[in-house]
Amino acid sequence: MLNTLKHPSDGTATPVLIVHGLFGSGRNWGVIAKRLSDRGPVTAVDMRNHGDSFWSDRHSYDAMADDLARVIDAQGAPMDVVGHSMGGKAAMVLALRRPDLVNRLLVADIAPVTYGHSQMPFINAMRDVDLSLVEKRSDASAQLARHVDDPTLQAFFTQSLDLKAKRWKLNLEVLAAEMPNILGFPDVTGQFDGPTLFLSGAQSEYVTSDSRPTIRTLFPKARFAKIPGAGHWLHAEKPREFEASVRAFLDYGQ
Structure with missing residues (x-):
């Protein structure tokens, strides 16, 4: 199973799972995870081929979604899932394939589309x-x-x-070998009907108006928001604003 960094809590909010992006790790999210743990438990993972998690020849989004499903299954109840970039794509595939495991979904600066740039x-x-x-x-x-x-x-x-x-x-x-898969998005059928927020950096071009029809097809309840002055690494560039946006979304209607 994936390596996890757990932040326990006396709070009663739905547990949160944080999924980092390419080249990241759960440790990168330590400050935000700790601060959010005043609401309820927060778990940050190291994705496969990252951090202290296992290495594998496979780095597809189906495989990454299965990894996340095992983490949520192990804690025994659905979680609110926050995923950035590559982690956002993995979180989307998880929500589409296993909607029973996801309560609310926040996707940070990525869309369910194929990108033309290279890392x-x-x-x-x-x-x-x-x-x-x-x-x-x-x-x-x-x-x-x-x-x-x-x-x-x-x-x-x-x-x-x-x-x-x-x-x-x-x-x-x-x-490097799996870069085409990382930049792409698998053909996933179905929809996720739970609350979903696509949170982007206002200075980023990762989530464009052209991607909204695809997003709304897969995530009918999707809402969109931008953080002024932030680019793709919005959680690192504007951590307090990012945290406030996450709180507002996760606590809405509670």
Whole structure:
């Protein structure tokens, strides 16, 4: 089963499952998860081929949705699910295939469509780091800077470094091979009729008006909101605003 980071709570709200995006980990969501745990229990996962979870040659959304289903089944009741980017796609497939496991669904800055961009430059940048020369994360950041200009992204990637073992906690070879699947979206039948929010960064172009018909077909109760001044990594760029939006959605009608 996936590695989980659990934040227990005395609160009585529906438990929340947080699903990170490509190159991320549950640890990236630690602050937001802890803050949300004043409502009820929060679990953040490491997806397959990420963090401290198992490595696999498969990285399809069907497989990732099955992983999430096992986590929810293990806790014995439906959960509210918050998924960002790749994690948002996995959460959507979970909700469409196993709607009995999802109470409310929040999809952060992604749509159920195929994207034309590539994440391969970032994989190649990480592959190019000479880990034998890395003693601290700043050493890796300095090497990444040759290919990745944004210091925020450099810091984000180096959170997936195991400094002691001098290895990436990312299965870069499989993620590269599975990139077409990661950028795509599977042909999933059915609908998820539960409350759904597509929360985007106002400066991001990941969720466009062109994708709304597809979204509404799969998620008839979908609502849309944007966080001003945020891009694709909206939870990292505007954490308080993101948290407030999550709370408002999850608590609506409670």
